[in-house]
Structure formats: C-alpha cells, structure tokens
Amino acid sequence: MGPRSGGGEAPAPHARRRVPERLDVRPLDRFRSFKVKLGILVGVSVTVAALLTQVSIRAGIEPLLSLPLVVIAALVSTQLLARGMTSPLRQMTAAAQAMARGDYSGPVRATSRDEVGQLAEAFSVMAAELEQTDRTRRDLVANVSHELRTPVAGLRAQLENLVDGVTEPDPAALEVALTETERLSQLVDHLLDLSRLDAGVIHLDLEEVELTPFLHEVVDAAALAAGGRDVRWIVDVDPPDLSVAADAARLHQVIHNLLENAARHSPAGGRIRISASRTGEDDGVRIDVDDEGPGIAREDRDRVFERFQRGGAADSSGGTGLGLAIARWAVGLHGGTIEVLDDPRSTGAQEGRSSLIRVVIPDHGPVA
Incomplete structure (x- = not known):
C-alpha cells in the first residue's frame, strides 16, 4: 500500500512497536486456557502474600508495617503476570483506534495459545482483510x-x-x-x-443457443460498436449446427466484450477470428477469440481479468478496464472457464505474448 496521507500519523505504528520489546513480558503464554492463567495468577498472588507474611512474622516486623508491604508485593507480582495476559487486548484497542483513522498497520502480537491469543490472531486477519477492502475501495x-x-x-x-x-x-x-x-x-x-x-443477485436463464446465427449477431453488434474500425471479422463454427445450453444475454455479453477488446487492439486491416467447436472431452463447447494485436504478456494473463486492468500497459484506446472482468464473471456463472492461451500462430508467440482467449462452457444437457 502506498504512503498514507497525513504525515502526523506516520510515526504512531513504530512507537507502538517499541513498547512491547521492552515491557511486554508474557511468562504464561505456554498455557492454552485463560482460566488456567487466572488460577495461576491468583495462586501466585496468594503464595507471595503468605510467604512474605511468614517472613515478616519470623523477622518480628509489626503487622501494621508488614501488611502494606505484603499487599504491595502481591500487587506487583500480580501486575507482572497480568500485564502479559492483557497485553494483546491493549494492542487490539490501540490498533482499533488506529483503524478508525485509516491506519491498518498497528501490530498485534499473538504469542499465546489461549482464547485471547486466538482473538488476537482473528483480529490480525480481520485487519488485513479490512486493509485490502479499503485499498480496493480507494482504487x-x-x-x-x-x-x-x-x-x-x-x-x-x-x-x-x-x-x-x-x-x-x-x-x-x-x-x-x-x-x-x-x-x-x-x-x-x-x-x-x-x-x-x-x-450475487444474477441468475441464469438457460436456453439452447445455436452458435452460428448467435455469433454472427454478436459480430454485427461488435462491428457497429467498433465505429467503422478497419478490421476483418471471421466466424467459424464446427459443426455449423453446434449449440450450447447457456444464458443468451450473458453469453452475448461475454463474446461482445471479447470482440470489443480485440477490435480496440487490432491494427488497421487486422483480422479478428471467432471460432467455436466441441471440447476435446466432448462435454462442452469452447469459443476462441483471437486477433492480430500486440497480445498479452504471459505474466499478465491472470491479471487482465481483474477489474480496471489492461494487460500491464497503458491503454489509450478507450476501454474501461472492466470488460474482461465482467466476461470472467459471466463465464463463471455458467460453471465455465476463460483464459489466455499460447497461440503458436501469433507473431509475438516467441516473446510469450498471445491474443488468443478461450471460453469453455460446460454442457448442461438438453434444456426444456
């Protein structure tokens, strides 16, 4: 995460980190139960008081003088043990106050194995998730x-x-x-x-979609959206009567987004090919879209399907950076997959770049 605004708050996390190193002694961390720790705490306090009382009697010290000393010694021993037991709670309080100011870096040491330690671990996980959520929201x-x-x-x-x-x-x-x-x-x-x-409010309306007329319809819509961009569209369906059980509107959205993305990155006079066929296992349909653009680098192939990502490069072609993320979501609703594959026919194949995107829709069986 980048530097935070408000320079006055930056040193706070470091100041909190130095305190535990000097004063945070936790001798009872080996015990797994907080109730056991409380029992030990009471036992130690009583033992210290009894021993000091016995010593003061043998030493002949007056009770009015020895009693305050015994109480103080018992409180000190109790404080030393209790501080380590409650230290995670104080750290969580300080971290929660920092989180209210937008700082999620407050440390919480979860060294014990009791209920407080488990709470501290859960708090750390929650803080990390909240930081990620806040970063996503800001982005x-x-x-x-x-x-x-x-x-x-x-x-x-x-x-x-x-x-x-x-x-x-x-x-x-x-x-x-x-x-x-x-x-x-x-x-x-x-x-x-x-x-x-x-x-999570989207539901699929499955129907039998004949891919040859369907893909031609999507290509016509994509060509219109391309605004007369000089590209050639090729549709290849094998066999010609191939069909798939899918939500036509969502599948149209997937293919349209892929074609629109291909058109934006294709050179003038470039070819955009969309082909459909049965998968090798014959239990679904694969739809390939490829173009003659610069392609997507191998290290960016997963990231391009995230929101507002554009293949790791600046994109001045007018895309929103959302089309492929929505395509992955819609394909996932069908139980299918979408990925960038190596294309040996591509001129950028030797550099690890590819423009071949494959969508696989599983066969849901005949639709009534």
Whole structure:
C-alpha cells in the first residue's frame, strides 16, 4: 500500500512497536486456557502474600508495617503476570483506534495459545482483510473517477463547441457527442453489472443457443460498436449446427466484450477470428477469440481479468478496464472457464505474448 496521507500519523505504528520489546513480558503464554492463567495468577498472588507474611512474622516486623508491604508485593507480582495476559487486548484497542483513522498497520502480537491469543490472531486477519477492502475501495473510486472523467470531458467539450458556434451541429459533430455518450453509458452498465456481481443477485436463464446465427449477431453488434474500425471479422463454427445450453444475454455479453477488446487492439486491416467447436472431452463447447494485436504478456494473463486492468500497459484506446472482468464473471456463472492461451500462430508467440482467449462452457444437457 502506498504512503498514507497525513504525515502526523506516520510515526504512531513504530512507537507502538517499541513498547512491547521492552515491557511486554508474557511468562504464561505456554498455557492454552485463560482460566488456567487466572488460577495461576491468583495462586501466585496468594503464595507471595503468605510467604512474605511468614517472613515478616519470623523477622518480628509489626503487622501494621508488614501488611502494606505484603499487599504491595502481591500487587506487583500480580501486575507482572497480568500485564502479559492483557497485553494483546491493549494492542487490539490501540490498533482499533488506529483503524478508525485509516491506519491498518498497528501490530498485534499473538504469542499465546489461549482464547485471547486466538482473538488476537482473528483480529490480525480481520485487519488485513479490512486493509485490502479499503485499498480496493480507494482504487475503485480513483479508477471510476478517472474513467468517468474522459467521456464526460469529451462530451462537454463537444457540446461547448456546438453552443459557442465553434463547431457546426452537423452529423459528424453529433456523432462525436454520441460516441462519448455511448462510452459513458457503457461504463455505467459495466458498473451496474459489477454491483450485481458483488450482490450475487444474477441468475441464469438457460436456453439452447445455436452458435452460428448467435455469433454472427454478436459480430454485427461488435462491428457497429467498433465505429467503422478497419478490421476483418471471421466466424467459424464446427459443426455449423453446434449449440450450447447457456444464458443468451450473458453469453452475448461475454463474446461482445471479447470482440470489443480485440477490435480496440487490432491494427488497421487486422483480422479478428471467432471460432467455436466441441471440447476435446466432448462435454462442452469452447469459443476462441483471437486477433492480430500486440497480445498479452504471459505474466499478465491472470491479471487482465481483474477489474480496471489492461494487460500491464497503458491503454489509450478507450476501454474501461472492466470488460474482461465482467466476461470472467459471466463465464463463471455458467460453471465455465476463460483464459489466455499460447497461440503458436501469433507473431509475438516467441516473446510469450498471445491474443488468443478461450471460453469453455460446460454442457448442461438438453434444456426444456
């Protein structure tokens, strides 16, 4: 996690780390039960008091003088043992107060094996998860703000030009405004899909989908969304009457996102191929999408399916960084897989780069 804002709070975690090294003595950590520790604590206190009382009697010290000394000695021994028992609780209190300020780095030493030690371990796990959640939230807000800014700024500039008379309201100018509006609408749709993903409210409506007309329909939609980009589309279904039991709307979303991603990264005149066939085990259908773009590096193949990731490189092609994440989610709803595979036909194969993405949808059997 990057440096935190607010320089005044930075030294606090280090100050808390130095205290346990000097004063945090835990002689009772070997015992697994907190009740046993309390029993030992009481036993030690009583024993110390009894021994000191016996010594004072033999030494002939007056009871009025010896009693305060015995009480003080018993309290000191009790404090030494109790401090180590309650130290994790104090550390958790300090860490919780720091977490309220956004600092999740407060240390909690879980050295004992009793109930307090188990609580300290659970607290440390919770703190790590909260830190990850907070980091994800911050990244999400930053990325969404960035993604929204681009189409909004373009749309505002175009409308200002139209209002000021700098640009005539001809079809070309209106098309630019429409393109930016569609980008904004697409981002909103993607964010809505992600909210449904997180809420787990999506259910599949399975039906038998004939892939030849279905894929041609998706290609037509992707070509329209590509805005006349100079690419060639190839559809290959083997056998031609191949079908799969799937949710047509979600499968359309998956393939459309893959084709849109391929179109953005394809060179002028490039070829985008989508093929479908039975899997080798004949228990499902695989759909491959590949293009002639630069491809995805091997070390980035898992990361590209995460939110707001774009293959480890800057992407000025207008993508939201959400399409592949949504595609993986929709494929997962079907119980299938999506991955980037090596493509020996690719020019970047020797460099470990590939543009071949494979979707596998398992066979759910005949749909009524």
